[in-house]
Amino acid sequence: MASHEITPTRSVLMELKKKIKLSQSGYKIMKMKRDGLIIEFFEVLEKARKMRAGVLSDYETAMRKITVARAVEGDIAVKSAAYALKADPQVKLGSKSIMGMMVPKVEIAESLHTNITEKGYGVISTSTLIEEAAAAFEKLLDTLVRAAEIETTMKKLLDEIERTKRRVNALEFKIIPELKDSERFVKFRLEEMERENTTRLKHLKKKGEAAE
Amino acid sequence: MQIAVIGTDEFVLGFRLAGLRRVFVADKETYQEKMSEAMSDSNIGILAVDAKDLDFLPTNVRTKYLDSIQPVVVPVGGDESDLREKVKRAIGVDLYKTEDE
Numbered sequence: 565m566a567s568h569e570i571t572p573t574r575s576v577l578m579e580l581k582k583k584i585k586l587s588q589s590g591y592k593i594m595k596m597k598r599d600g601l602i603i604e605f606f607e608v609l610e611k612a613r614k615m616r617a618g619v620l621s622d623y624e625t626a627m628r629k630i631t632v633a634r635a636v637e638g639d640i641a642v643k644s645a646a647y648a649l650k651a652d653p654q655v656k657l658g659s660k661s662i663m664g665m666m667v668p669k670v671e672i673a674e675s676l677h678t679n680i681t682e683k684g685y686g687v688i689s690t691s692t693l694i695e696e697a698a699a700a701f702e703k704l705l706d707t708l709v710r711a712a713e714i715e716t717t718m719k720k721l722l723d724e725i726e727r728t729k730r731r732v733n734a735l736e737f738k739i740i741p742e743l744k745d746s747e748r749f750v751k752f753r754l755e756e757m758e759r760e761n762t763t764r765l766k767h768l769k770k771k772g773e774a775a776e
Numbered sequence: 777m778q779i780a781v782i783g784t785d786e787f788v789l790g791f792r793l794a795g796l797r798r799v800f801v802a803d804k805e806t807y808q809e810k811m812s813e814a815m816s817d818s819n820i821g822i823l824a825v826d827a828k829d830l831d832f833l834p835t836n837v838r839t840k841y842l843d844s845i846q847p848v849v850v851p852v853g854g855d856e857s858d859l860r861e862k863v864k865r866a867i868g869v870d871l872y873k874t875e876d877e
Contacts, residue, residue, distance in 0.1 A: 602867070605867075609863070609871060612859065613856070613872070616856050616859070619850070619852060619853075620852075620853060620854075623852050623853045624853075626790055627790065627853075630789065630790045630793070642789065642793070643789065645793065646789055646792035646793040647792065649792065649793065649795050651795030652778070652795060652796075652797045653779055653794075653795050653796065654777060654778060654779075655777045655778075655779060655821050655822060656777065657777050657821050668845065668848070670821070670822070670848075694793070697790065697793055698793040698794060700790075701790040701791060701793050701794035702794045702795070704790075704794070704852075705779065705791070705794045705795075705796070705824075708779075708822065708824055708850055708852065709779065709822060711850055712821075712822045712848040712850050713848075715848065715850060715859070716845055716848045718859065719843060719845065719862065720845065722862050722863065722865075722866040722867075723843075723866075725866045725867070726865070726866045729866075
């Protein structure tokens with residue numbers, strides 16, 4: 565709000581004072597929220613870094629195992645075991661709140677590990693190599709599900725931090741200074757009017773006395 | 777919610793072995809199409825992708841997918857450059873930097 569668009573009246577001044585007070589308390593709260601979010605973020609960051617490394621190492625192990633299985637047993641054997649599987653792992657998505665922000669909480673609905681008798685392919689006809697590869701991928705999947713939760717939390721936290729930071733900065737450097745500018749303008753204008761009035765009255769008084 | 781996987785035939789085979797049923801096989805040409813199909817499926821909660829395959833997508837699409845919350849896209853086997861970039865933008869400091877860099 566540019567100061568020249570404001571009508572310099574007492575009610576406007578009161579309104580402005582109220583607005584400044586509100587913006588300042590809002591600014592304080594926003595700043596606290598930002599700091600709180602950053603503290604939360606640092607906690608998640610460590611976890612996320614470990615998780616990524618975990619996913620990577622699990623992935624490499626799993627890939628190595630499946631490559632060995634494919635080399636020894638042949639592509640078709642591995643594929644047929646994979647297609648014969650009956651399991652269908654499900655996850656449950658819940659949510660929890662961090663600083664009033666909802667973040668997902670991923671829960672594994674049923675165990676990702678399928679019992680060997682429930683796999684759907686013959687135990688005797690498939691080799692241990694395939695079995696090992698399957699176990700390695702089940703482990704990878706487990707890590708992946710946990711990584712998904714932490715990464716989403718982190719992404720959401722980062723978004724919220726960015727948003728809050730922008731709001732804090734807007735309040736601090738734009739809205740509050742502009743309101744204060746307007747307040748100063750109205751105050752000076754009112755004082756000026758007061759002075760004008762006094763001189764005018766004095767002038768009139770002098771004129772009246774001269775007429776008598 | 778289901779877990780899904782998208783990638784080359786080799787990549788998805790292992791996940792099939794772990795019991796995943798929502799599998800999208802895609803190569804370089806069909807990747808973007810399959811990816812958008814997977815992203816628009818509301819039954820999918822987590823989507824595992826091969827980090828290398830993400831290079832097939834245009835940068836803006838890739839960022840959009842990686843930022844997605846529902847489903848969550850988890851890159852497998854890649855480095856942390858996507859998260860690193862985000863952290864750098866939001867916090868203003870490169871927190872992933874190690875001492876030897």
